[in-house]
Amino acid sequence: MPIAKISPSLLSGDFGILAAECKRMVSHGADWLHMDVMDGHFVPNITIGAPVISCLTKHLDAFLDCHMMVSNPEKWVDDFAKAGASLYCFHIEATQDASALIDKIHAAGMKAGVAVKPKTPISTVMDLGNKMDMCLVMTVEPGFGGQRFMAECMPKVKELRARYPDLDIEVDGGIAAENIEAAAKAGANVIVAGTSIFKAEDISATIESFRTTVNT
Ligand code: DX5
Ligand code: ZN
Numbered sequence: 001m002p003i004a005k006i007s008p009s010l011l012s013g014d015f016g017i018l019a020a021e022c023k024r025m026v027s028h029g030a031d032w033l034h035m036d037v038m039d040g041h042f043v044p045n046i047t048i049g050a051p052v053i054s055c056l057t058k059h060l061d062a063f064l065d066c067h068m069m070v071s072n073p074e075k076w077v078d079d080f081a082k083a084g085a086s087l088y089c090f091h092i093e094a095t096q097d098a099s100a101l102i103d104k105i106h107a108a109g110m111k112a113g114v115a116v117k118p119k120t121p122i123s124t125v126m127d128l129g130n131k132m133d134m135c136l137v138m139t140v141e142p143g144f145g146g147q148r149f150m151a152e153c154m155p156k157v158k159e160l161r162a163r164y165p166d167l168d169i170e171v172d173g174g175i176a177a178e179n180i181e182a183a184a185k186a187g188a189n190v191i192v193a194g195t196s197i198f199k200a201e202d203i204s205a206t207i208e209s210f211r212t213t214v215n216t
Pocket of ligand 1: 009011012034036067140141142143144145146147172173174175192193194195196
C-alpha cells in the first residue's frame with residue numbers, strides 16, 4: 001500500500017486565521033491539508049469556496065486536498081484549478097458522469113479524487129480505480145466535524161484495497177487514536193482528522209503516530 005499521508009481537516013481550525021492554521025499544521029508534520037468545501041445543498045452546512053483557496057495559496061505552498069461536498073461538482077473545477085487546489089475530490093452521489101469529470105479535473109491540472117458517503121456502496125466507484133488518483137471512503141455522514149467514526153465502512157476500504165494495491169485510499173470522519181489501527185488495517189493510507197488533531201495536546205506526536213500506524 002502507498003505510504004501514509006496525514007491530512008488535517010481545517011474545518012476544526014480557526015477560519016478567522018486560516019492561513020496561520022494551515023502553516024501551523026504543516027509545521028507539525030502534515031503532508032496534505034484537507035479543505036472541506038460545503039455548499040449548503042449537498043450537505044446542510046456552508047464553508048468556503050475557490051476565492052478563499054485562492055487567497056490561501058498566496059500565503060502557503062502546500063498540497064491542498066479539497067473535499068468537494070457540493071452539488072454540480074463539474075461547475076467549480078476551473079475555479080479551483082485557478083485558485084491553486086492540488087486535488088479535487090468530488091462525491092460520486094453528486095454526478096452523472098464520474099469518468100468525464102475525472103477527465104475534466106485532469107485537464108485542468110489537478111489530481112482527481114472520488115468520495116463515497118457511508119451508505120453508498122463501494123461498487124459505485126470500483127471501476128474507476130485505474131482512473132482516479134484517490135478514493136475517499138467517508139466514515140461519517142458529510143457535513144460536520146466531530147462525529148463518531150463508523151467502523152461499518154471499513155469493509156469498503158478493504159474491498160477497494162484488495163483490488164487496487166497502489167491506490168491512495170483516504171478515510172475521513174471521526175478518525176482518532178482508538179480507530180486509526182482499524183482504518184490502516186483495512187487499507188487506508190490517507191488519513192484525514194480534524195478534531196483529534198486540532199484538540200490534541202501534542203499535535204506533532206498525534207500526526208506522527210497516525211503516520212507510523214499506517215506505515216507499519
Ligand atoms: C465532514 C468532513 C470532515 C471533518 C472531519 O463532513 O468531511 O473532513 O472535518 O472532522 P473530524 O475528524 O472531527 O470528524
Ligand atoms: Zn472532509
